[in-house]
Amino acid sequence: MENGVISHRGKVLTTDTMNPNVKKVEYAVRGPIVQRAVQIEKELKAGIKKPFSEVIKANIGDAHAMGQRPITFLRQVLALCSYPELLKDNKFPEDAKNRARRILQSCGGGSIGAYSASQGIECVRQDVARYIERRDGGIPSDPDNIYLTTGASDGIVTMLKLLVSGEGRGRTAVMISIPQYPLYSAALADLGAVQISYYLDEERCWSLDVRELQRALNAARGHCQPRALCIINPGNPTGQVQSRQCIEDVIRFAAEEHLFLMADEVYQDNVYAEGCEFHSFKKVLFEMGPEYYKTVELASFHSTSKCYMGECGFRGGYMEVINLDPDVKVQLTKLVSVRLCPPVPGQALLDLVVNPPQPDEPSYATFIKERTAVLTALAEKAKLTEQILNTVPGITCNPVQGAMYSFPRITLPERAIAEAKEKGQAPDMFYCMKLLEETGICLVPGSGFGQREGTFHFRMTILPPMDKLKVVLAKVKEFHQGFTQQYS
């Protein structure tokens, strides 16, 4: 009986005793299909024969993993910051050295290995504010309203955390789009907040209709305390770019319904379609006049992971808060201080993104060439993806106006739906799993983002290099035709 007391009690932490909110969290972008993809990669390495020779991960907006080359200037400065001995090296251009010196001077002890202020390095926040001012045609931005973050996700989760309170009918509810980027639903589940879903209009290129916001809000009132409205523009996973008019309508709605606005604008440079333009919520808010810009509370988010940089691994980002109650700001600053600071290399990287080489500087020409090449290629791939997918009977794809994804609708045969249900799988998960096993292409099923009942989609990045993208699209086409035939 020596170990009797101990061994018969089982684990302290089990799925029965653990945090029930965490159990409710779902995040399809890195869900079961990706785990299977990783497994298949290992099987390929181990020599197991497959009908394909590599796994293509078109499930996540991970530009470098898909072969996009880093922007030279950004990486030069990061190398200089990491190993300042290189400041003596003639191989590095002067503007890169100047940026590195400026960043190092604002770091404790001149090292990116020191903690920064929890809100972020002051000179970086100043550069972010100036970037926003340039972007928004001179509308002022205050560095004190800028918080540097560990990717945009960190800022979004932090703001949601501040917003959540109450119990039962008083519990905070947050409006999010369907389809959505599942960080939102995951964070709300984790926080035990109520999700209010508003649907984007697939028939009208995934646009947002304020009447749908109103419908969703009316249906929720009485059961919960609606307090915030989240917008992703350009859209993820849906790729739409909101019109200026639409943004105005949304702001008016938020003002009238007394909602805190959260604008996820991480794809702000990723606008491809003719006639589309990125308008920041901040800019539109200020152009609507003091009635709005003096009252509407807004947090907007940006990141170093997307746009032309694609530097996901550095986890850089910022948020700007407008009209945040000063006492709440104190609380926000306190809250972020517990985690000490965002990663300093990511802060340095962000500084370069918001303060890139200028026309009179030596790195300018290369920088512009590299940036343009990335954005031009993305625009071509956005168009090609839409075109090819629309040639497949049973697939319809809205124009990829912006961001990095197509989100086509797929028609699935009744028999396939039935077989999926038998397996306890969402029909589009069943479809994507089969696609993965047969072609090595990893996509995320629409059910991971939310979609109208009875419709099915997948999200596919437009990031593979053009040659590979063509192969991917051809394989998807072939697979879809075979799948349809098999189950019809």
Add this chain to the structure above:
Amino acid sequence: MENGVISHRGKVLTTDTMNPNVKKVEYAVRGPIVQRAVQIEKELKAGIKKPFSEVIKANIGDAHAMGQRPITFLRQVLALCSYPELLKDNKFPEDAKNRARRILQSCGGGSIGAYSASQGIECVRQDVARYIERRDGGIPSDPDNIYLTTGASDGIVTMLKLLVSGEGRGRTAVMISIPQYPLYSAALADLGAVQISYYLDEERCWSLDVRELQRALNAARGHCQPRALCIINPGNPTGQVQSRQCIEDVIRFAAEEHLFLMADEVYQDNVYAEGCEFHSFKKVLFEMGPEYYKTVELASFHSTSKCYMGECGFRGGYMEVINLDPDVKVQLTKLVSVRLCPPVPGQALLDLVVNPPQPDEPSYATFIKERTAVLTALAEKAKLTEQILNTVPGITCNPVQGAMYSFPRITLPERAIAEAKEKGQAPDMFYCMKLLEETGICLVPGSGFGQREGTFHFRMTILPPMDKLKVVLAKVKEFHQGFTQQYS
């Protein structure tokens, strides 16, 4: 009345409507005293005359900010990873290049700008596991049990989040030491969990007595659901190094009381006192036999921010989980995937820390020299700090056996305590604020870490360079004598 509806409603998000748990969060290490220090720095810059010429931030374990130089090898590899063009450069030693190549090969697209797996880069996790095996005399470590994190804080918060559930008397409670590193109390407040405080024994060099654990647990039972026990070894802020016997006692206690163990071991290389040695909880657990190592659930944490590296800005770290329920592990992996991945430069840095230059490699000699210099200097400064502080009447300081801080007890005159209370300040906060204003030295009052009622302390890092540390200690001495005189 055009804007009447909007303007009269006030803010959506106020301190009345915000998350009440966040309001309860306190984090003294970056609290009001540090904000005042930053303000004073700005005042100095603006030319305002002070009785000192610089602010010395001895409030936080930020080695590089205090002038410690980065380890050459670490930074060379980071520069190579950031800008792989440098792999062609003859200035870099081959071992640094090999490490960089190996890391880059395991990154998507060969770039540290790609997302990694959410659990961390596989080859880094393998290197961590091998490091743990070497450290613990061959006890096996499984890379699948390693999770790379954004600093140790991230791992600690994530594990606590998994552990928290229940309401009222069923609410999860977690045992933490007093004094403690305030991340713990902050995370518990944020999660709405119950804190069970056990006191370290100042009279016995801040050691941990299992009878005190028992007392604290008994007092809490019935009001809450005790589920985890957190240990910091070497101690923060208290600098004690736990004996092997003590660790065994703690593990036995956790086993008997059915508690999940969390071992914060970020100072594992920072052991200075003669006769003291670092023992990992993992190693002691396994040496206690299968009765224990097959049942006790343990998460241990490490970081790139402390030890000889002091690379706080990179936010690198890992946790190892032992006996975690496999289904809970699935939940943990899912939870960390929502934030995508820890910063990849931090992961790369961690890889170098756990896989440093070997005796037959070109960087070995310099690496050992630099590492030894840092650790030797810290040992000297630990001793000097203790010695000098103990020469001051009214200050008693335990030996700084390890970590990076002294936590001396200070005797405050009754009149000072009364004046502090009048101002609504903790007496040691009143003391530290006065010290800051008069000398520019920024310390953290003991009340920010917790202390026995009626006792007062401060935490001071031992990180300033020897010359400056001597000045700091002399100024603290002078201040304390003046303060005592003034209020006696």
